[in-house]
Amino acid sequence: MRAALADRAQDGAFAEIVGPVGLGVCLSHLRHVDLGEMQPLYDRASGIMLVADSRLDDREALGAALDVPAADLPATPDSALILRAYLKWGDECPAHLLGDFVFAVWDGRRKRLLLARDPMGQRDLSYHLGDGLLAFAPTPKALWAVPDVPRSLNDDMIGRRLMQAMDLRPGQTMFDGILNLPGGHSLSVGLDGTVSLRAYWTPQADPQHVGRDEAYYLAAYRQVLGEAVACRLRDLIAAPGLQLSGGYDSTAIAGLAGPALADIGQKLVCVSSVMPAEYQGTIRHARRWAEMCARDMPWIDLRCITRDGIDAMTDLDRNLAEREAPRSSYGFVHDAMHDTLAAAGARLVMDGHGGDYTLNPRGHAALARFLKTGQLRRFAHEFRAHLRRSGRSLRTTIMLDLLPHIAPWLVPSLWRKRLRPAPAWQGQPVQRQFAEQLIADGLVDPAKLRSAPRDQTAMRARLSETIDQVRSGSGAGAAAACHGLTLTRPFHDKRVVELALAIPEDLYLKDGRNRYLACRALADVYPREFQHRWRRNDDEIPDFQRMVSSIAPQLHAELDRMEQSESLSRMIDFPRLRGLLDARGPDDHNSGWEQETQAALGGYMTARFVEWFRRENR
Missing domain, CATH: 1.20.1270 (Substrate Binding Domain Of Dnak; Chain:A; Domain 2)
Structure with a gap:
């Protein structure tokens, strides 16, 4: 197992066996406080042993709650705080932690092992529960080092992947006998065979943010997201990295990082996937926006990659052998970006994923929602403003932004589909008989395929669905870990999610401006041109x-x-x-x-x- 996790053990791997339990940990230090990690931790008085992979935030408040002297806190690693939290709060301790973490606690008194994963599942944790065996690790590949863990694919889950099924199957993976621990959950397994999976956190609005006015949300947006970025940069050993797409989300991270970077005396190494500098064609790409960031943010060190000499087939066999997991269509670009950041000395990498389904929803159906909910004055105002900002014709705006959401039968392409209905999965390369069998067996809900028609005007509900899907999965850290990097996503911060779910849908679009709150709250953070750009994102592989x-x-x-x-x-x-x-x-x-x-x-x-x-x- 240690060999399978070598990329995660830049600073060593250690293990301890106590009775029926063996716990191991791979260490890759991000902060100076991590240099004091001495895991596994074993408290002989209580018979409790712990291993953790963590980056805790708000350590000062946690330390005070655990009676850790303030003078001792800078030298107290996260694992020691988690152990004290377990000793004080027991099974409730994960709810008292803030940050990215997974941990395992063997309680010798209760003859029981407890696993826990952070609220949004930013750190990975897979496990196998068999006859007299519990094995856990960040990846399925590491679990296969244990002889009794099956190594076989689940055809039903392959089918769901091919059909792009979006209905929740919490914890399910493509592999027989291997589950993911969903974010916000803990799992306890006793020697007597008792098993308990419980949610200690569910995504919901923080009451302190509910029912406030626009001025409050503007201030809260900046404060909460700013802290989510800053806490990821404090005390870092090496310069952090950022996959900079040039969009609103990753640019917000780059801009808000400035003060925290000054405190640690580092620059933010940014990598953007763009077209070559001499390119003059019609493909939209991120170079323009990334270079604006470099112009206005002297604390970033911008590196651009153009994908010259690489494609989706590059090193595919080696990639499959190293990871024993499917490679995404974008995997070769992510590998190149991670290589660039690792070569610059980064150990921590951030990206803007999560913005679209937390603080920065695009509000595609906002106009239709105003009309459907009877907000006619607001609709008229936003419709006119939308026409001015978008430059679209009246007909195009009606056909693209209104009719699909309120009267789809009037859209010619959708009307033809009603006359000749076809399964929502027909655009995917899956065999008809196989797909129909999965649906008949209840393994796929055809109404919840990615391509299935949905009510886009229920914008808050769509955010909640996406958040649940994200935290139920395996996370995205494995690809970065193969390059010695630890991935963290500020928009997946628990505090960000709890603010996002409190923001009124009426603020998703205002004065014709989508991402309205971002543009207002971060007006002095974004390059000035961001105030007038349209809502399209630039792809990581524009060509x-x-x-x-x-x-x-x-x-x-x-x-x-x-x-x-x-x-x-x-x-x-x-x-x-x-x-x-x-x-x-x-x-x-x-x-x-x-x-x-x-x-x-x-x-x-x-x-x-x-x-x-x-x-x-x-």
């Missing part, structure tokens, strides 16, 4: 269509070979996959947002992983 077209011959050859596999052909509709792959030419682009091509490459990556995992290509 995605060109990239896929360049490897299409190789992909077709691979598909021809894989189609000979009976088990793959039972799940994957290879003719449809080819059709999706060939739907666009190299210059028929949407600046990275080509849905057919995305579906094709995603389907190939899933098929390739299944083939590799089952060794069907040997």
Whole structure:
């Protein structure tokens, strides 16, 4: 297991066996306080042993609650605080912790092991519960080092992946016998076989933020997000990194990081995936916005990558062997970005993920919501402002921003779909019989597929659904960990989520401005041009269509070979996959947002992983 987690053990790996329990930990120090970590911790008086992977925030308040002298706190590592928290609060201790963490506590008095994961699941924790065995680790690959942990794929979960099923299956993974501990949960397992999974936190609005006026939310936005960024930078040993997309979310992090970086005497190493400097074509990309950040934020060190010489097939076999997990269509770009940050000496990496479903919802259906809820004056005002800001025609605005949400039968493309209804999963490369069987067995809810029609005007409900999906999954730290980096996401901070769920939907769009609160609260943080930019994001692979077209011959050859596999052909509709792959030419682009091509490459990556995992290509 230690060998499988070597990338996470830059500062050593240690283990201890006490009776029926063995606990181990991999250490990669982020802060100076981490240098004092001496794990596993064992309190002989109580018979309690603990291991933790953590970055706790608000340590001062926690230390005071645990009667830790203020003078001792700077030298008290997180693991020692968690142990004291368990001794004081027992099973309730996770609810008293703030930050990113997973920990395991063996309580010799109660003959029981307790596992816990932070509220949004920023640190990864997978486990296998078998006959007389509980094994846990950050990744399934590490669990397979234990002989009694099964190493097999679950076809039903592969099918859900292919169909892009969004209905919750908390803890479920692609692998038989392996579960994720959902964020905000703890799991206790006793030697007598008792098992208890409980939620210690559920996403909901913090009461202190509910029912306030706009001025309050502007101040709270800046204060809460600013603290979520600052607490991740305090006491760092090395310069932090940021995947800077040039959008509102990652730029907010870059801008708010300034004061905390001054305190630690470091710069923020930012990496952006852009087109070459000399590019003059029609593909939208992030270079312009990233360079504005570098212009206005002297505390950032901007590095740009253009993906020259790499594509989705680069090092694919090595990647599968190293991680034993599916590679996403964007995996090669993330690897290049992580390599850049690691080479600059970073150990911590942040990104802007989570902004769209917490503090910065895009408000696509806000106009329709004003109309549906009878706010006619507000609708008229926002409709006029929207026309001015967007530059769209009256007809385009009605067809794109109103009718799909309030009268979809009047939209020609949607009307044709009503006349010739097709399953919501039809745009995905999944075999019809396989998909229909998953639905019949209750393993997929067709109303909750990513492509299924939904009421977009229920904007708060959509945020809550997405937050639940995120914290129920495996997190995203594994890819960064392979490069010696620890990923943390400020927009996944518990405090940010609890503020976001209190913000009124009426503030998602105002004066024709989506991301209204962000633009107002951070007016002096964003480059001035951000006040007038439109709502489209720039993709991390803006030339995605060109990239896929360049490897299409190789992909077709691979598909021809894989189609000979009976088990793959039972799940994957290879003719449809080819059709999706060939739907666009190299210059028929949407600046990275080509849905057919995305579906094709995603389907190939899933098929390739299944083939590799089952060794069907040997």
